[in-house]
Amino acid sequence: MLNLSTFLEDSALRHGKRPAYTCHGKTYTFFSINEEANKLANALVTIGIRPGDKIAISCPNLVQFPIVYYGVLKAGGVVVPLSILLKKNEIAYQLKDSDSKVYFCFQGNEEFPMGKYGWEAFREVNDCEHFFMVMPEPQNTLPIDDIQTLSWLVHNQSPSYESIPTKAEDIAVIIYTSGTTGSPKGAELTHANLFLNALLSANSILGLHTNDVQLITLPLFHILAMTVQMNTCIFKGAHCILVPRFDPEKVLELIGEYGVSIFVGVPTMYWALLDYLRNRPEKQPGEHKLRLCISGGASLPVKVLQDFEELFNVLILEGYGMSEGSPVVTFNHRQIGRKPGSVGTPIWGVEVKVVDQEGNEVPTGEKGELWYRGHNVMKGYYGLKEETERILTNGWLHSGDIAIKDDDGFFYIVDRIKDMIIRGGKNVYPREIEETMIRHEAISQVSVVGVPCERLGQEIKAFVVLKNGKTVTGEAIIKWTKEKIAAYKYPREIEFVKTLPLNASGKILKKELRR
Template sequence: MLNLSVLLENSAQKYADKTAFTFMDSSLSFAQINGAANQVANALVSLGIRPGDKIALSCFNLPYFPIIYNGILKAGATVVPLSVLLKADEIHYHLENSDAKAYFSFTGTEDLPMGQMGHEGFQKTEACEHFFMIMPKSDMPSTIEGVETLGTMMRGQSPIFDTVETKSSDTAVIIYTSGTTGRPKGAELTHSNLFANTVLSADLIDCKPEDTLLIVLPLFHIFAMTVMMNAGLYRGATSILLPRFDAEGVLSLMHKHKVTIFAGVPTMYWGLNSYLDTNEFNISTIKSTLKTCASGGASLPVPVLEKFEKTFDLTILEGYGMSEGSPVVTFNQLDVGRKIGSVGTPVWGVQVKLVNEEGEEVPVGEKGELLYKGHNVMKGYYKNPEATARTIKNGWLHSGDIAVKDEDGFYFIVDRTKDMIIRGGLNVYPREVEEVMMKHPAVSMVAVIGVPDDEKGEEIKAFVLLNEGQTTTEEELTEYTKGNIAAYKYPRIIEITKTLPTSATGKILKKELRKL
């Protein structure tokens, strides 16, 4: 038997009064987080939530996230974390596809009305029975009349709960991820998938009870969830939560809390470098305490890495992972060494190989698709056996990424077989953007690609063919798309064109568009 909430429960016993999470001026101990998670679990059971039921969660990096996350796990249910940037129709799709029985959504802000969007998505989803609004303070009334809040749900519930026994092979979390075709797919990650990856991640980032982690990567993203939040819970470390990346805010918190461990996507390192280029900030305290920096989500440009390392006098450890891999597959490991530009070597218990199109392993130095197997490989895509069968063959997960292995066993990601765009560490599926844009009355055809961008790694560009006799502008199309899709997905560059290159079968040749 294994329930992932043991990560929190064990530290609540061992480090009861120690600070687990700090957000702004408030701090909660491990015992407080565990007690609140027990209240959530008791409330869920009283509502009739059964082991195996799916429960969705949309929340910023706030202490409510680990509380609700662990409350769901304790009840034996499955957590379905959703991006905070999703719009109502996207939320409806995720709730419906995951068979969510309940949904917790933070109320959001004026700029990002998550609660309103969430409630709209919930109302469209017949099978989802319960909606709870997470308010900034537990005693605040809901911003939508008649909607119950997390605070009222927890009120009167016992802070003691006998955690439901789950099998290690039961699904703990469903993380929505991409392909180049169709809509996002739910990767089913088991309690053992996530437990093993958490334990090895704690070693990779050298996390100890005395450490202080700064979590600015979004907790709904598997990188932050496993490598930072769960690793910190496992080791009894203190985590500082920051809901949105802001270079000055990150540096100020690093200085104030004497942060020792930081993880970010390449755009965050780029942002910190850029801020320090143009602003005065005394980083001497940060340099004296910061010991580990990790990077993932996309390839970190070598000039960005070298500049950051020179400024802070430390080594950034870069790794490679996927939602389907819980996430860590390879990493530049402290006991193995690292190579700049490399994503390191396979982590404990994971095998990696590179194969050609015939499935044969390629020699050292030659390009091949990266395959891996081990304790980190997902159970499969939820309710999608066809996609699972295409992705996992004989236990090997086919990543769709092209890599090279050097003579020392270090892997370098060089290309990708998928058209997926990674913008600022977040996955964007071109077809999803194309489908939204093609709903515009003036639009006939759209082809979306990723183009290189210094800040985001890749930026989204759309080539648009208009219907005969119709007119519109790039600006108008940008606003239209922005209003109908998550903020990180809409194209910042739009080019209205007369033709799109196609093959003999009529397939748009995106590789030709990338040459333009």
């Protein structure tokens, strides 16, 4: 028997009075979080929820997210976290596709009307039986315009609950991902998947201990924040500072105010922090308690890594993962050592190899698709047997990423297969071009994509964000880049933009740039 909610129950017992979460200046202890999760579990049983039922939630980084998350798990349910950026039709699709019985949705505001979209979507899905609005102030227990609230649901419920004993192979979370291709698919992650990934992340990667403080600005519905931050801190009894929206100034302020020791981000966050400080000499980081930074979600440009480490005098460890892998697959382990630019070596219990189109392992140093298998691999895509069989071969999950393994066993992600550009029959990897261009003195950020070309099939185009106060022509950038990489690789088109399109977790949306 194994239930991921054991993390919370154990920490409530061992570290009950210690701070678990701080959000908007208010701090909640492990004991109080566990009691609130118990109330929710009791409420779910009261409205007829049974083990295995799916419960969806749309909520930013607020304390209500972990309360719902662990409350659902205690009741033997399956958590279905939805992106807070989804619109009505997208929400309705995922509610219906996941067979969700209950939907918790944050109210939002006029600028960001999550509650409005969620309520409209819920009303279109006949099999989703209950809707509860998550309010900014948890103590509000009255229905809003006849819509029941989370606080109303748990009002007067008992703070004690005996968790349902689930099996290790039972589904704990269904997290939606585009996978390697196609429409969003629900990756089924088991209690064992998430339990082991959090345990290994806490011990082998973060070296997490009770006195650590993590700042969580990645969205909790994203698998990286969920596993490597939320679950690890609950497991180890560490303190989390919840930030509902990433803002460089606010993040730097909170790092100092709360003595944050671990920061986890995606590459665009590290770039944004550097860009903010680059233009504000008076705001340079002074004394801080940061001892470790983690980067995931996409490849971190080496130049950004080096500049950040020098400025903050802190180590950044980069890793690789995906939703289907719970998420961590490889990492630059502190015990083994690291190589900047690489995603490290496999985590304990996971095998990784690089293969050709026939699934045969390629020689060291050659490019191929990264496959992996182990305790982290999802059970499958919910309700999609053929899609599951397509992506899994004898337990090996096909990542859709192009990688290289070096002589020391370190892996390097070259690019996504779907992002690779085929120009005149030659394979061109955008990341290689981006790593070169980011070193130009005037370039702050860059993203490279392939665009249709009648003569060559695809042509190379770069979208460039310039540093404040810097000016340069597209022709000059093309000439500069041409001198540093092979003739078939340099971009023929440059488009200057103020910002690059990002998703909710901070990844650059290349599909938006291709339009």
